[in-house]
Amino acid sequence: MPPRKTPQKRKSKWDSENILTDPKSPLATADLRTVLSNPLAWTTLNIEERREILSLFPDMAHTLDADRDNARPNFESLLNDDGFRADCAAYVENLARGKHDSEWLRDAWQAHRRRKAGDFDEFLVEKFETDWMELPDEMRSKKTQKAGEESYTAQAESQEDEEAKRDATPRTEPWTDLVGEMAPENPTHTRSHSLLLLQKLLNLRDAASPLTLVLDNLEQPARPVIAEFIGRAKISKVKVILLSFATVKKPKDVDVVVTAAGKDLRIVVKELVGHYPATDAAQKPSQRAVIIIDSINNLASSAASTLSGFLSSIITPTVSIISIYHTDVPIILPKSFNEYEPHPFIILSHLATAILRLSSLSQEIDRQKARNRAVQEPEWGLKEGREGVIVGLKSKSSSGGDSNVVIEMELRRKSGRSVTENFILAPGQGKLGTGKLMLLTDYSIFAAPEGNGTGEEEEEPQSTFNLGLTDKQKKDREGIVLPYFDAQTDIGAGEGGRILYEMGREDDFDDEEDEI
Incomplete structure (x- = not known):
């Protein structure tokens, strides 16, 4: 018989x-964590390979006999390590x-x-602003700032060509006076987050606030803030609709004016809806709209x-409302108004x-x-309590400028939590048209x-715990009512204080003790 040929092993x-x-x-489909944790995977290596692998460990926490020649990984601790588990899964996923x-x-x-x-900074900034809101200047890189300034300048020059020709004299920005008195920037996350929230609110991005209530008075009208809303809306190509109760002349950059004074609200609603941008249920809405109510006091009084x-x-999902409420204008309620209903x-x-x-920055x-x-803090206008005084005099010594506005923002999230912060808005007077924001x-x-070793910081003991109160x-x-807190209010003068005590059932009181 001829010898049987042994089949050659197929080379892998x-x-x-x-x-x-x-x-x-x-390895793309294997359980890499189990493979590496097998003791055979370690014993098949020579001494040099073992030392090379151990040298790559971040620390010796998972190494047995680290100072000896028989140093080896602790497979039991590795199997329970979250970092080892995550890295093995990430390697397999990336390999696949x-x-x-x-x-x-x-x-x-x-x-x-x-x-x-x-x-890629310019692309990332453009994507962020498309999905979210305008990025503040302090968070931009120098390269992106330069490109953004050029694009904004080109856009502003085309929109405000006539205004630049009409006023050829150079203007002094009131913001330059503010910069000299600004405190050093605080690059914390809270500061940037607060500025981003107000920027998103002013830019009317992604329905940041369906209903925004602006509270003004004679001392600080809402005109600069409304102008900021309208200016940013024009840049974002948002349709501006003015619901007029007191405005007679159409303001600049307002697309549509709907007169509501003396009209039935049902007719007003139909007229407003007729000016909404056309929407397609199958597609994402391409244009948004904002309704500005110039005086909601009139609406609150009549209806x-x-x-x-x-x-x-x-x-609607594509329409948001900005309403102005004059805090110093009383609302005259009709006689038919139910007194048990809220104001x-x-x-x-x-x-x-x-x-x-x-509020006014100078005040x-x-x-x-x-x-x-x-x-005592000064008061202006009606709060002065002087006969004939309606609007207070502006301070001449203030370097902040009368045009700068202090904004106290209260933004309410969907979860119900509110975010409050104070800002300063310097209305834009240059070619860009948009104002500048800073924290108060x-x-x-x-x-x-700053802590200088005196004051309240010195009174707090040094501890690893935060002993302060939020x-x-x-x-x-302050809202806790202590027992018998008001018990001594009726005590006459000169009688001194008293210790008030109510005896309980457990108290053992002997009447004869008073006779001793």
Whole structure:
């Protein structure tokens, strides 16, 4: 018989290189954590390979006999380590996606270097502003700031060509006076987050606030803030509709004016809806609209009981409302108004998703100076209580300028939590048209004093725990009513204090003790 030929073993197509880089590698579907935790995977290595692997460990926490020649991984602790589990899963996933291929790695490192150099900053900023809101200047890179300034300048020049020709004299920006008194920037996350929220609200991005309530008075009208809303709406190509109760002449940059004074609200609703941008249910709406109510006091006086229903009927996912409420104009309720119903202002405050309380920067500076001197704060206008005084005189000594507005923002999230912060708005007077924002605490006179070894910081003991109270805890502490707190209010003068005590059932009282 001829000798039987032994079949030759088929050579595997996987070697030590392609098994670690090919997306079709068996490792792409294997349980890598179990494979590496097998003791046989360690015993098959020589001494040099073992030392090389142990040198790559971040620390010796998972190494047994680390200072000896028989040092080895602690497989029991590795199996319970979350980092080891996550890294094994990430490697298998990246291997299956081809992210360990040599060409992919070369392109990835090249893209990494380009991104580090800032080649993609303009694209990322544009995508962020399209999805969210306008990015503040302090969060932009120098390269993106330059490109953004050029694009904004070109857009503003085309929109305000006539205004530039009409006023050829150079203007002095009031913001330059503010910069000199600004406190150093605080690059904390809270500061940037607060500025982003107000920027998103002013830009009318993604229905940040369906109903915004602007509270103004004679001392600080809402005109600068409304002009800021309208200017940013024109840049974002948002249709501006003015619901007029007191405005006679059509303002600049307003697309449509709907007169509502003396009209039936049902007719007003139909007229407003007729000016809404056309929407397609199958597609994402391409244009948004904003309704500006110049004086909601008139609406609250004439239709107090139907106020909430009217506002709900004109709000849509693509339409938001900005209403102005004059705090110093009283609302005259009709005789038919139910006295048990809440006041219209309470209803508006409850419905509003954002409330902007406005005040003059020059007056706030004078108030802060009075607080710093521990004297009574000054009042202006109607609050002065002087006969014939309606509007207070502006302070001439203030360097902030009368055009700058202090905004106290109260933004309510969908979860019900409210975010409050104070800002300063300097209305834009240049070619760009948009104003500039800063936190009130960034202004020097409102900045919190730094710890200098005196004051309240010295009274607190040094501890690893935070022994201070939050604002909510302080408010809760003030609201606690102690027992017998008002028991001594009727005591006459000169009688001194008394210790009040009520005896309980457990008290053992002997009448004869008083006779001793």
